[in-house]
Amino acid sequence: MQDQLANTLSETREAGLYKDERWILSEQGVEIEVEYPRGAKPRKVLNFCANNYLGYSSHPEVVAAAHKGLDDRGFGMSSVRFICGTQDVHTELEEKMAEFLGMESAILLASCFDANAAIFEVLFGPEDALVCDRLIHASLIDGIRLCKAQKAIYANADMNDLREKLAELRPKARNLAIVTDSVFSMDGIMAPLDKIADLADEFDAMIITDECHSSGFLGKTGRGVHEHYGVMDRVDVITTTLGKGLGGAAGGIIAGPREVIEMLRNRGRPYLFSNAVPPSIVCG
Numbered sequence: 001m002q003d004q005l006a007n008t009l010s011e012t013r014e015a016g017l018y019k020d021e022r023w024i025l026s027e028q029g030v031e032i033e034v035e036y037p038r039g040a041k042p043r044k045v046l047n048f049c050a051n052n053y054l055g056y057s058s059h060p061e062v063v064a065a066a067h068k069g070l071d072d073r074g075f076g077m078s079s080v081r082f083i084c085g086t087q088d089v090h091t092e093l094e095e096k097m098a099e100f101l102g103m104e105s106a107i108l109l110a111s112c113f114d115a116n117a118a119i120f121e122v123l124f125g126p127e128d129a130l131v132c133d134r135l136i137h138a139s140l141i142d143g144i145r146l147c148k149a150q151k152a153i154y155a156n157a158d159m160n161d162l163r164e165k166l167a168e169l170r171p172k173a174r175n176l177a178i179v180t181d182s183v184f185s186m187d188g189i190m191a192p193l194d195k196i197a198d199l200a201d202e203f204d205a206m207i208i209t210d211e212c213h214s215s216g217f218l219g220k221t222g223r224g225v226h227e228h229y230g231v232m233d234r235v236d237v238i239t240t241t242l243g244k245g246l247g248g249a250a251g252g253i254i255a256g257p258r259e260v261i262e263m264l265r266n267r268g269r270p271y272l273f274s275n276a277v278p279p280s281i282v283c284g
Helices: 002-012 060-073 081-085 086-102 111-124 137-146 159-172 195-202 256-269 281-282
Strands: 031-035 041-047 103-111 131-133 150-154 175-181 206-210 237-241 253-254
Touching: 002 237, 060 256, 060 281, 086 103, 086 237, 086 253, 086 281, 103 111, 111 137, 111 237, 111 253, 111 256, 111 281, 131 137, 131 159, 137 175, 150 159, 159 175, 159 195, 195 206, 253 256
Parallel strands: 131 150, 131 175, 175 206, 206 237
Antiparallel strands: 031 041, 103 253, 237 253
């Protein structure tokens, strides 16, 4: 196997697709100190590629709150949430995020990759159908692969194609859901959630949207694209991260109806079988 992998890695390098990690010797910020290649003299560069949208990764107040969480609640929980891994701060954060996103309830996971991996297997079976934007995030794709629902893909932000797919699947599906990113980060495109909501109403479909690249700074009060388009009460389930605009460290959120969140607490495998998010990150 090692020879096969070595050949694949060599081909990856030749294609210019090899992912080489650069050492950052400073805190995350607009200007960072980088050592690259390893052993080279460190140099300061401007950083245009982080998802540190609001500058919270190294903000003094965020760092101080994380320090307080570390001092007051310890380094980690050494447990999954449902055994002995839930502190009051975990629940408080979930309640605040639910309110912030305009939802009934929310659940905290280690990352939004875990959040997106948890949803679909729990909520959708062979009798259901998912209609997905072609450019949804890899974590949504992987989560959808885990479930047995019928699946269709529509062209990126193409409402005519979405309508066709919904019309095709609606007669075959018990539950029908539209799955999209709110912001497609590689292209800078916002999903037209107002138009998607109209189609969801017409075809009696749920909307599941990933707000990772909008939470904290898009919309009048930073709640995301669903706020920007005035459809906060028309989106059913939102996933987002605490690793970009909202803190820059780690953590994923699923927010939605109370029954959905309770089911995920009881059956979402990434939630059930992963250690709780450390208190310092929760408090930060």
